[in-house]
Every structure is written in structure tokens, then in C-alpha cells.
Amino acid sequence: MRTIYYEIYEDLRDKILEGFYRYQTYIPPESQLIHLYQCSHNTIRKSISVLMLHGFVQPIRGKGVLVIYRPERRANFVLGDIETFKEAAARNGLEAQTQALVFEHVVADEALAELTGFMTGDELLHLERVRLFEGKALIRDKSYFLASVFPGLTPRIAEDSVYAYAEGVLGMRIVTSNRTVTVDYATADDRAVMDLLDFNMLAVVTNHTFNEQGVMIECTQSRHRPDFFTFHDTAVRGY
Amino acid sequence: MRTIYYEIYEDLRDKILEGFYRYQTYIPPESQLIHLYQCSHNTIRKSISVLMLHGFVQPIRGKGVLVIYRPERRANFVLGDIETFKEAAARNGLEAQTQALVFEHVVADEALAELTGFMTGDELLHLERVRLFEGKALIRDKSYFLASVFPGLTPRIAEDSVYAYAEGVLGMRIVTSNRTVTVDYATADDRAVMDLLDFNMLAVVTNHTFNEQGVMIECTQSRHRPDFFTFHDTAVRGY
DNA sequence: GCCGATTTGTCCGTATGTATC
DNA sequence: CGATACATACGGACAAATCGG
Numbered sequence: 062m063r064t065i066y067y068e069i070y071e072d073l074r075d076k077i078l079e080g081f082y083r084y085q086t087y088i089p090p091e092s093q094l095i096h097l098y099q100c101s102h103n104t105i106r107k108s109i110s111v112l113m114l115h116g117f118v119q120p121i122r123g124k125g126v127l128v129i130y131r132p133e134r135r136a137n138f139v140l141g142d143i144e145t146f147k148e149a150a151a152r153n154g155l156e157a158q159t160q161a162l163v164f165e166h167v168v169a170d171e172a173l174a175e176l177t178g179f180m181t182g183d184e185l186l187h188l189e190r191v192r193l194f195e196g197k198a199l200i201r202d203k204s205y206f207l208a209s210v211f212p213g214l215t216p217r218i219a220e221d222s223v224y225a226y227a228e229g230v231l232g233m234r235i236v237t238s239n240r241t242v243t244v245d246y247a248t249a250d251d252r253a254v255m256d257l258l259d260f261n262m263l264a265v266v267t268n269h270t271f272n273e274q275g276v277m278i279e280c281t282q283s284r285h286r287p288d289f290f291t292f293h294d295t296a297v298r299g300y
Numbered sequence: 301m302r303t304i305y306y307e308i309y310e311d312l313r314d315k316i317l318e319g320f321y322r323y324q325t326y327i328p329p330e331s332q333l334i335h336l337y338q339c340s341h342n343t344i345r346k347s348i349s350v351l352m353l354h355g356f357v358q359p360i361r362g363k364g365v366l367v368i369y370r371p372e373r374r375a376n377f378v379l380g381d382i383e384t385f386k387e388a389a390a391r392n393g394l395e396a397q398t399q400a401l402v403f404e405h406v407v408a409d410e411a412l413a414e415l416t417g418f419m420t421g422d423e424l425l426h427l428e429r430v431r432l433f434e435g436k437a438l439i440r441d442k443s444y445f446l447a448s449v450f451p452g453l454t455p456r457i458a459e460d461s462v463y464a465y466a467e468g469v470l471g472m473r474i475v476t477s478n479r480t481v482t483v484d485y486a487t488a489d490d491r492a493v494m495d496l497l498d499f500n501m502l503a504v505v506t507n508h509t510f511n512e513q514g515v516m517i518e519c520t521q522s523r524h525r526p527d528f529f530t531f532h533d534t535a536v537r538g539y
Numbered sequence: 540g541c542c543g544a545t546t547t548g549t550c551c552g553t554a555t556g557t558a559t560c
Numbered sequence: 561c562g563a564t565a566c567a568t569a570c571g572g573a574c575a576a577a578t579c580g581g
Contacts, residue, residue: 064549067538085514090565101551106567114353114539119476119514122566123559127514129476131417178370237358237368238535242481244503244526262501262526264483275324275358275366287483287501294533296477299306300353303568329546340570345548361547362577541581548576556568 069098069108077117077130087125088118116295155194161216162254163189166208177205177280178269184208188219191254198255199289204281210272223279227272234273241267242292251284264290308337308347316356316369326364327357355534394433400455401493402428405447416444416519417508423447427458430493437494438528443520449511462518466511473512480506481531490523503529 073088082088089097094105109126112118117130167173167187174181185205192200204223206214211227218226227233245265247257263284270279312327321327328336333344348365351357356369406412406426413420424444431439443462445453450466457465466472484504486496502523509518 066549092565103552104550107549109566111539113476116476116478119510120566121512121514121559122557123564125565129510129514129516234537236537237352237355238537239355240533240535242503242531242533244483244501244529260501262483262499264481264503271358271368273360275360275368277368290483292481292531292533294479294481294531296479298473298475298477300350305568331546342571343569346568348547359547360577362545362579364546543581544579546576546578549574551573552571554568554570556566558566559564560562 065098065100066104066107066111069094069100069105070111072098073108073112074115074117077112077128078132080132082128084128084131086128088128090125114295114297114300116297158193158196159220160191160193160198161188161219162191163187164216164219167205169205173205178277179205179207179280186211186214188223190219194289199286201251201255201284202281203284204279207276207278210276210278227278233278235270236273237271239269243267245284247284255284255286257286260287262287264292266292304337304339305343305346305350308333308339308344309350311337312347312351313354313356316351316367317371319371321367323367323370325367327367329364352536353534353539355536397432397435398459399430399432399437400427400458401430402426403455403458406444408444412444417516418444418446418519425450425453427462429458433528438525440490440494440523441520442523443518446515446517449515449517466517472517474509475512476510478508482506484523486523494523494525496525499526501526503531505531 073082076082077088088094091102091105095102098105109118109120112126113120117128118126119129120126165187167185169177169179169181169183169185171181173179173185174183177185179185184207186208188202188204188206190202190204191198192202206223210233211223211231213230214223214226224235228235243265244262247255247261247263251257251263264287266283266285268279268281268283269277270281272278312321315321316327327333330341330344334341337344348357348359351365352359356367357365358368359365404426406424408416408418408420408422408424410420412418412424413422416424418424423446425447427441427443427445429441429443430437431441445462449472450462450470452469453462453465463474467474482504483501486494486500486502490496490502503526505522505524507518507520507522508516509520511517
């Protein structure tokens with residue numbers, strides 16, 4: 062980003078990640094950060110607010126801003142924030158690949174509207190993909206995209222990254238994402254396209270994505286093999 | 301809370317929840333809210349920031365603040381924010397009960413420290429509880445509390461609410477909570493104390509809680525029967 | 540296409556309150 | 561009690577995006 066507060070946030074975050082500010086120590090107080098970054102008090106506060114919401118620090122009144130982040134050894138595929146499949150795979154250092162199995166236009170009937178949250182009559186793009194890691198099919202995505210906001214989307218693009226296409230080519234910005242995690246039985250369809258070994262249940266992430274216009278543009282159900290699934294979240298009281 | 305921005309947040313949130321401000325409509329602009337609530341524009345902005353982080357609205361520059369929350373029919377046990385087991389049960393309208401199975405003091409050895417994130421040598425309170433809904437044992441909690449900050453904790457209190465005890469009696473405030481959701485095999489121990497039917501896997505939520513002092517005071521692993529488990533989360537780009 | 544009004548986003552400086560030490 | 565540090569709130573300024581005439 063190009064805003065001051067976000068650059069300060071990134072700088073502080075990186076210093077925590079690389080251990081410059083360590084777990085259970087205080088970062089410099091506002092008064093010093095003002096001089097360090099040559100900005101106002103409120104801008105520092107905004108940066109620290111973002112740090113807090115990401116679980117890196119916890120401000121303590123009268124004392125200081127404490128680092129509560131500890132670098133963790135997370136072996137598996139970790140979700141968090143809003144990031145694309147490709148980004149998440151790269152961050153976890155995995156060789157990833159995507160296969161598009163279904164690519165068709167549909168019109169939402171009442172049942173589909175109820176299921177996805179779209180309106181009855183919306184023209185949708187129905188997409189089913191399988192995500193492979195090191196050649197193993199571990200994730201199955203069933204997606205519905207609002208067709209009107211994804212012109213020119215092809216199966217080939219879908220096998221790369223729909224988000225990258227939306228943000229890069231179409232100039233769209235993804236903003237808010239509501240996610241729900243549940244656990245479901247694996248179906249015969251799951252078994253047909255995924256390498257499930259003897260697992261009979263899957264971690265299911267249902268995702269409703271809104272663009273900068275506040276329009277719900279995507280509803281995706283991601284079905285993950287349990288041994289490669291981790292979902293991380295930070296909650297802050299009062300926020 | 302007694303702060304202005306939080307009261308405004310609650311008022312706006314309630315008006316969204318009761319349908320006064322509806323899905324895909326705009327709430328009044330800052331300029332009007334300033335007059336409505338008799339406060340400064342920054343205070344309004346703070347309130348709206350909290351609304352956004354909770355997934356109720358999405359501000360759109362040049363247009364307004366759009367409501368993107370839709371009342372959902374969530375049948376099961378929904379996690380989200382920081383709330384106690386009792387609060388969540390009540391909110392979901394379920395008859396809930398807790399049984400304490402294990403209640404003992406332990407000292408963290410190296411293995412336990414690695415597992416929980418506490419320091420080697422910390423005095424901990426090891427607690428195992430089973431949560432019952434309508435008489436069925438659906439959740440199993442394995443918790444470690446930092447003993448020094450929970451003086452006077454008894455099995456009886458643990459069967460009520462440890463958080464209520466901490467906040468009410470001890471005057472502590474729970475602030476930040478890092479949670480990780482995974483899916484694991486049910487163990488023989490799980491089967492012994494839970495009503496698992498024929499489920500062989502569980503949704504596992506691992507929780508690290510910090511108090512207002514930035515001290516990690518609790519590490520809990522909650523093991524949920526899949527058919528009664530839902531985890532909800534809202535992510536906002538750039539926050 | 541341009542201009543002005545509206546609305547949100549960022550940033551600043553200041554004042555006051557509250558908690559810690 | 562005073563110094564330090566975070567928390568809340570105010571009011572003002574300008575930028576960026578949108579929309580209507």
C-alpha cells in the first residue's frame with residue numbers, strides 16, 4: 062500500500078517477524094515512533110491497531126505495546142487473511158497445481174440461491190477445481206462466480222488464479238470475506254477426484270467474497286483433506 | 301462498554317440485526333451520524349471500523365457505508381469473537397452443562413511447554429472438561445491455565461465458567477485470542493468420554509488466550525463432534 | 540467531458556482521561 | 561505525586577472516488 066500507516070505497519074510487522082522486536086518485549090512507545098517515522102501520533106496508533114488485529118502485539122495501557130507473536134512451526138497448509146491459493150501455496154513452500162473439472166454457465170434457481178446466497182435469476186459461473194500438491198489431489202473447490210463481473214474468464218485462467226485475473230486484468234479489488242469452517246462426510250464425488258486415502262471426512266471452508274462495490278461476487282466451498290488443513294484466526298476483545 | 305464509539309457501534313449493529321438497516325442498503329453518511337449521535341466524525345469512523353471488522357458493513361468511498369450482513373440460519377454451535385461457552389450455548393438456545401473430569405496441578409516440562417507454548421517450569425492447572433448439550437457429550441476440552449493467575453479456582457467453578465470467574469471475581473480482562481482449527485482422528489479417550497456415534501474424526505480448536513497484561517494465561521484444545529461444529533470468521537483486506 | 544456537491548479515507552495537532560511505575 | 565504511556569475524543573484539512581447536472 063502507499064499509505065503512511067500501512068508502511069509503518071509493514072515495517073513493524075517485519076521487525077517482529079525477523080526477531081528484531083521479540084516475544085514478550087515492548088516495541089518503542091508512541092512518542093519515539095513519532096520521531097522514528099516522522100508522523101503524527103494518530104498515524105502510529107492506526108498502524109498499531111492493524112498489528113493488534115493481526116495478533117502481533119497487544120497494547121497495555123500505562124506500560125507499552127507488547128509483542129505476543131511467536132514464530133510457529135506450522136507444517137501444513139495455513140489459511141488466514143485474504144490470500145489466493147497460489148500465494149498460500151507459495152508461502153507454505155509447496156509445489157501446487159490446479160485442474161478445472163467443471164466450467165459452465167448456470168442461472169441460479171431458488172434452491173441454488175438459498176444455498177449460495179446469490180439472488181434467484183443471477184447468472185453464475187459454476188466452476189469445480191481440484192488443487193494438487195506434489196501431485197496429490199488434496200483440495201476440491203466448488204465455486205460460483207457472478208458471471209457479470211468476470212467477463213472473459215476461461216478454464217485456463219481458472220487453473221491459474223481467478224483472483225489474480227480479477228485484480229490484475231479486471232482491476233477489481235477483493236475486500237471482505239466471510240468464511241465458515243465445518244467438517245463434513247466425504248462424498249463419492251469427493252473420493253472420485255481427490256486422493257483421500259482412508260479419510261472419510263473433510264474440512265469444509267465456505268467462503269462469501271465481496272468486492273469493493275459491496276457486491277457478493279463469489280461463493281466457494283473448499284473441501285480439504287484433514288491432514289493438510291489448518292485454519293488460523295485472531296480475535297481481539299472489543300474489536 | 302462506556303465509550304462513545306462503542307455505544308454507537310452497538311446501536312448501529314443492533315439496527316442492522318433487527319433489520320432497520322437492511323442488506324445491500326446504505327446506513328446514513330458520516331455527516332448525518334454526527335448530528336444523530338452528537339459527536340465528532342472521527343468517533344463515527346471508529347464505530348464504523350468496528351462494524352466493518354465484524355463483517356456487518358463495507359464502506360465504499362464516494363458512495364456510502366453498505367450493509368453486507370444478512371441474518372443467517374445457523375443451526376449449530378457457532379464460534380466467533382471471544383465469548384464463553386455459556387454465552388455461546390445461550391445464544392444458540394441450547395441446554396448446556398459441563399462436567400470436570402480432570403483437575404490437577406502440574407509443572408510444565410519441556411514437552412508440555414513445546415506443546416502448549418508455556419515456559420518450562422510454569423505451574424499450570426490441568427483441566428479436562430466435557431460439554432453436554434441436551435444431555436449429549438459433544439465437546440471435550442483439554443485446558444492448561446497459568447496457575448498463578450487463577451488463585452482459588454475449583455472444579456466447581458470450572459464446571460460453571462472459568463472466564464466468568466476470571467472477569468468477575470478476579471477482575472481480569474481477556475483480550476486477545478489466537479485460534480487454530482484442524483481436523484483430527486478421534487482417540488480412544490475421546491470415545492470414552494464423548495457421545496461420538498460413528499464419527500471417527502473431530503474438529504479441533506486450539507486456543508491461546510492472553511490477558512490484559514499480555515500474559516498467555518490459557519491454552520485450550522476443544523475437540524468437537526463434527527455435526528455440531530461451525531467456526532465463523534470475517535477477514536477484511538488490508539486490516 | 541467537466542464541474543461541483545457528496546461521501547469516505549488519510550493525516551495532523553491538541554486536549555483530556557486512565558493506568559502504570 | 562509526578563512522569564510515562566496508551567485510550568478516547570475533537571476539529572480541521574486535504575485527497576480520492578462517486579454522482580448528477
